[in-house]
Amino acid sequence: MKKFAPISLRFFVLVAILAVAPTAADLQGDSPRVVRLRDRLASNVLRWGGDAEGGAPFQFHDPEQPDKLVGFEVDLVDALVEQLRSQLDLPQLHAEFVQYDWVSLPLGLEKQDFDLIVSGLEITDENRAKLIFSRPYYVYSLALTVRADETRVKSVEDCLKLRVGTLSGSAAQTYLQELGVEQITAPDGQIESYQDLALGRVDAVLLDLPIAIYNTADDPRFKFVGPRVGQGHYGLGLRPTDDDLAAAIDEALSELIRTGRIRQIYAKWKMWNEDQLQLASGDRPAEAAGLRGATEATVVTTNREAWTFSRYAPPLFAAAGVTVALTFVSMALAMLIGLIVAVCRLYGPGPIRWLALAYVEFFRGIPLLLLLTFLYYGLPHVPYMGVDLAAWQAAIIGFGLNYAAFEAEIYRSSIQSVPRGQWEAARSLGMDDMTAFRRVIFPQAFRTALGPMTNDFVAMFKDTSLVSVIAVVELTKQYQILARTSLKFTEIGLLTAALYLAMSIPLGYLARYLEENWNFGHK
Amino acid sequence: MTQPAIVELRDVTKRYHDKTILDAVSIAIRPGEITAMIGPSGGGKSTLLRSINGLNTIDGGEVIVGENRITQNATQSNDAARRIRRTVGMVFQDFQLFPHLTALGNVCEAPIRVAGKSRREAESRGRELLKQVGLGERFDHYPSQLSGGQKQRVAIARALAMDPQVLLCDEITCALDPELKHEVLDVLEDLRREGLTLIMVTHEIGFARRAADRVVVLAGGKIVEDGPPAQVLDAPQTERTQRFLQNVLG
Ligand SMILES: Nc1ncnc2c1ncn2[C@@H]1O[C@H](COP(=O)(O)OP(=O)(O)OP(=O)(O)O)[C@@H](O)[C@H]1O
Ligand SMILES: [Mg+2]
Numbered sequence: 001m002k003k004f005a006p007i008s009l010r011f012f013v014l015v016a017i018l019a020v021a022p023t024a025a026d027l028q029g030d031s032p033r034v035v036r037l038r039d040r041l042a043s044n045v046l047r048w049g050g051d052a053e054g055g056a057p058f059q060f061h062d063p064e065q066p067d068k069l070v071g072f073e074v075d076l077v078d079a080l081v082e083q084l085r086s087q088l089d090l091p092q093l094h095a096e097f098v099q100y101d102w103v104s105l106p107l108g109l110e111k112q113d114f115d116l117i118v119s120g121l122e123i124t125d126e127n128r129a130k131l132i133f134s135r136p137y138y139v140y141s142l143a144l145t146v147r148a149d150e151t152r153v154k155s156v157e158d159c160l161k162l163r164v165g166t167l168s169g170s171a172a173q174t175y176l177q178e179l180g181v182e183q184i185t186a187p188d189g190q191i192e193s194y195q196d197l198a199l200g201r202v203d204a205v206l207l208d209l210p211i212a213i214y215n216t217a218d219d220p221r222f223k224f225v226g227p228r229v230g231q232g233h234y235g236l237g238l239r240p241t242d243d244d245l246a247a248a249i250d251e252a253l254s255e256l257i258r259t260g261r262i263r264q265i266y267a268k269w270k271m272w273n274e275d276q277l278q279l280a281s282g283d284r285p286a287e288a289a290g291l292r293g294a295t296e297a298t299v300v301t302t303n304r305e306a307w308t309f310s311r312y313a314p315p316l317f318a319a320a321g322v323t324v325a326l327t328f329v330s331m332a333l334a335m336l337i338g339l340i341v342a343v344c345r346l347y348g349p350g351p352i353r354w355l356a357l358a359y360v361e362f363f364r365g366i367p368l369l370l371l372l373t374f375l376y377y378g379l380p381h382v383p384y385m386g387v388d389l390a391a392w393q394a395a396i397i398g399f400g401l402n403y404a405a406f407e408a409e410i411y412r413s414s415i416q417s418v419p420r421g422q423w424e425a426a427r428s429l430g431m432d433d434m435t436a437f438r439r440v441i442f443p444q445a446f447r448t449a450l451g452p453m454t455n456d457f458v459a460m461f462k463d464t465s466l467v468s469v470i471a472v473v474e475l476t477k478q479y480q481i482l483a484r485t486s487l488k489f490t491e492i493g494l495l496t497a498a499l500y501l502a503m504s505i506p507l508g509y510l511a512r513y514l515e516e517n518w519n520f521g522h523k
Numbered sequence: 524m525t526q527p528a529i530v531e532l533r534d535v536t537k538r539y540h541d542k543t544i545l546d547a548v549s550i551a552i553r554p555g556e557i558t559a560m561i562g563p564s565g566g567g568k569s570t571l572l573r574s575i576n577g578l579n580t581i582d583g584g585e586v587i588v589g590e591n592r593i594t595q596n597a598t599q600s601n602d603a604a605r606r607i608r609r610t611v612g613m614v615f616q617d618f619q620l621f622p623h624l625t626a627l628g629n630v631c632e633a634p635i636r637v638a639g640k641s642r643r644e645a646e647s648r649g650r651e652l653l654k655q656v657g658l659g660e661r662f663d664h665y666p667s668q669l670s671g672g673q674k675q676r677v678a679i680a681r682a683l684a685m686d687p688q689v690l691l692c693d694e695i696t697c698a699l700d701p702e703l704k705h706e707v708l709d710v711l712e713d714l715r716r717e718g719l720t721l722i723m724v725t726h727e728i729g730f731a732r733r734a735a736d737r738v739v740v741l742a743g744g745k746i747v748e749d750g751p752p753a754q755v756l757d758a759p760q761t762e763r764t765q766r767f768l769q770n771v772l773g
Contacts, residue, residue: 424578425619429633429685430608433600439636443623 034088037244044092046084047114048077051102053189053481057214057269058120059097060485063306066315069097072210072269073118076137079261083252099481100471103169103188106130107377108471109239111388116249117237120208122171124232132242133235134249137262139275141228142172143212145205147197148223153204155226165193165202172206175230191215191484197222210271231275257287307486313495319478320499326395326464326474331457333400338407343437345412356408363405369466372398376470395467399460406456407449414448415441451515458504458511475499529554529588529720530575530611530689536583537570537744544570546744547584554688557721559731559752562741563767568724571741572691575722576611577604588689609637612682613691616698618674620666626653626677627662630684638685645684652680656710672703679710690714692723708734728771732756740764 030038050059052069059071074097081095098114105117109131122140123133146153153159160181166172168186176184185202187193193205194215205212209228216222236253238246256262257279266272280288345356363371376394380386389397418441426436465476473481479496483489528551537545544567552558560568573579574586577593586593588607597603621629630649634640640648653662656676666674675695682690692711696704708730715721715734725731731738731752738755740748740763748755748764759765 419619421615421617421619422621425613425615425621427600427605428576428578428608428613429681430605430637431633432605435636439632440621444621447623 030089033244033247037248038088038090040242040244041088041090041093044090044094045096046081046093046116047096047098048116048118049098049100049105049108049114050117050119051100051105051189052097053099053101053477053484055102055119055190056485057210057271059118061315061481063308063311063486066311066482067318072265072271073120075265075268076256076262077118079256079265080249080252083255084248087252087255088248098471099473101188101469102167102190104469104471106237109237111377111380112239113391113471115238115242115245120210120234121237122208122232123235124171124174126174127237131237132240132246133237134246135253136233136235136279137253138210138234138266138271139278140208140210140232140234141275142175142206142230143209143224143228144226145194145197145207145212145216145222146203146225147200148221150203150223150225153225156204156206156229159204159206162203163201165196165205166207167193167211170207171230171232172208176206189480189484191487194222210269213270254287257291260291263291307482307488307492309495312482312486312488312492315482316475316478316492316495316499319473319475320503322473323461323464323475324503326392326399326467326472327457327460330396330399330464331403331453331460333396334403334407334456334460335453337400337404339411341404341408342411342415345408346415360405360408363402368398368402368463369469371402372466372470391467391470391472394470395464395472398467399464403456403460407453410449410452410456411445414445417448418444447514451511454507454511454514458507461504461507462500526553528552530722531587532571532574532584533587534584535571535574535581535586537567537574537579538582544744545574545581548741548744548746549584550739550746550749552689552720552722554720555718557715557734557736558723558739559735559737560722560724560739560741561726561728561731561767561771562747563770566742567744568741569693572613572693572722572724575689575691576608576613577601578613609685610687611689611691612685612687614675614678614682614693614695616694618666618671618678618698620674620677620681622666625663625665626658626669626680629666629677630681633681634684649680649684652683653677655713656680657706670703671699672706675699675707676710679707679714683714687719689720689722692721692725694724694726696725696727726771728756728768740767742767 050073052059052061055071057071058073059069062068062070077095081093085091085093098108100108100113102119105119105121106127108114109117117131120140121127123136127133144153144156144159153162156179160179163183163185164176164181165185165187166176167190168188170186173184173186185193185196190207190211193202193207196202197205198221212224216224236249238249262279263272263276266276277288277291280291341356341359344352345360348356372394375389375398376391379394380388422440422444423436426440431439464474467474468477468480475496479492483492486492530552532548532550534547534549535545536543536547548571560571562568570579574581574593575588577586577597577599580595580597580599581593582595584595588611591603591606593601593603593607621632624632627646627649630652631642631645634645634648635642650662653659656679658673658676658680661669661673666677669677678695696707699707704727708727711721711723712734735752738750738752739746740755742763747761748759755764756768759768
């Protein structure tokens, strides 16, 4: 963990300008920066990326209204946008949340899937190499959590030889590595390590205090030990090219600090502590006043009992809809490309036939996960022919290309299984080869192919869960989000499984029915 | 005998892997003539028949049908072969009906897709033809719902729907039970009365005697005897024909 250093020169320059001539810009009308920024935000949407999967208390789905997002960062963004509206005179400006894997957030920012990371992103040198930060909005420290009956551990230094859990890509992970802890487990989500701790898979968990408080407070199985360590700051992440926006956000944050609004929000989420006084950076008395002002704290609690069936089922059903739509469109694409490849392979001239074979071997041979990741994150960087696909486009194309290789082989063997005599009968009636294929050979081959293709269809239903790597929320991903938010892994897991089965079992029967019974005219 | 030939083969040669199947065969078929082709198995009868409409390529000589000719090196789907198939229909031993289409669908497919007829026109003619071959009740049946004899009659109707001048039949009763054979043979006799040119490979010596104008014996890739049924079947000139007839008639 790096000791907090001044974020950037930019910030201080801005403050200096504001301090010297706060009213000059107002009097002369809008500054060029504001004009540029209004242009930049002409769509009136500020998209922010975060991870609601087990994201409490930062951002998570409200059990009262599962399609609604809550969390201290949601409140922060709301306050920020409100501030920006008046600051930039954009009354229509509103925020839009984009769900992303926490570890992939910098990638999504770079891909312009959103403009702002608001997800407890720690201001570290490592992160600063990828993006620019706003001024800090929260001062965190790392808390060490152990099981209630733990006696060996008094502080984090006692953990060098023990198994310690944390979060992948977090400042806590870096801290543990630099301390020399030998056995670190760092899953991609922030609640896994606490689950592991309860189950005895790790001996201690080191994570940011807000996370630790939310996941362990009032839980008799856990206790905090030792002094808090590794103090650091959360900042909002922006693209390096977006410094107009960064400057405006800094200004808005300053205002939220000065008016005491930020303190209200943190108090509401029980996240207020004296550390936050640092947010005024000492040399801004006006802001410090806002942090010291009195607040009335509202207690917000979320517990697993709040997650009843009627609350988690609707988002799960909606995600099942995404899975179904994705599968149908991808399979249609695969069947189309597959047919073209099969026909090229069977009837094309030499080089075309060779290319079709290469296609089949290539796409059958590379893992789907690799293909999806490449299409989404890699393709935009390909020189000259880079394409920036939306996540759902990448998903459909990835599945389409991959499954097309398998469908092509099914088509090929089905076409070859049509007796030669059918070609001769069609030709003897005067049909050219194209007509014979379209009207006589293909209709028969297609019926043969339908059985095995339906099996592939069922397989694709399950494979679509892979698309969560490129930030498409389908059934499995929604399960993970809901389960990690509510901790009802089993209950929601059973419903998810039931949804998959409800879709795949009828299809399996359809496949068998087609295979056995679709002989023409047989009833 | 001054009438020009409708189908003519000149020195047609066909080889499979150095084995000569047709050895410079020449024959001229006149319009309206019923030709029965007989001969031992492997003698090249099917090969000769399939050379006429280009389902076989040939290695030498030429096939002339009207203004079109197929020579060596022509592919199975070349233009001349396709034009020949517009006037020469074919019926196969194993029917080769299109299983995904009904009886009527089988009959109408080529008139619609190849001859460019409207569906209405094709279907009314198709019904007529199916009635003609005695299948007035079976328009909507799929091939799998028909008996062998019924299937073969649909196949004949399918070929007739393209209004061919010549019909090639390759052992079309061979796969049928004896009771069903006459259904199909009766249809052929009707066609004969209508003036269609028929070239049929057959083992039905009785039918050949009754219905054919001409009997051709093909053995070892050569025509060994050619003449009216009475002459070829009752007074064969060559030893090869005599031996063949003895084997067939028992
Ligand atoms: N596609 C092929 N490849 C190789 N040899 C073939 C092929 N088609 C036919 N032949 C051979 O050519 C010879 C003549 O075959 P063809 O089918 O013309 O005889 P056929 O007189 O019709 O006999 P059958 O009465 O048994 O039908 C046979 O020896 C056969 O094995
Ligand atoms: Mg034969």
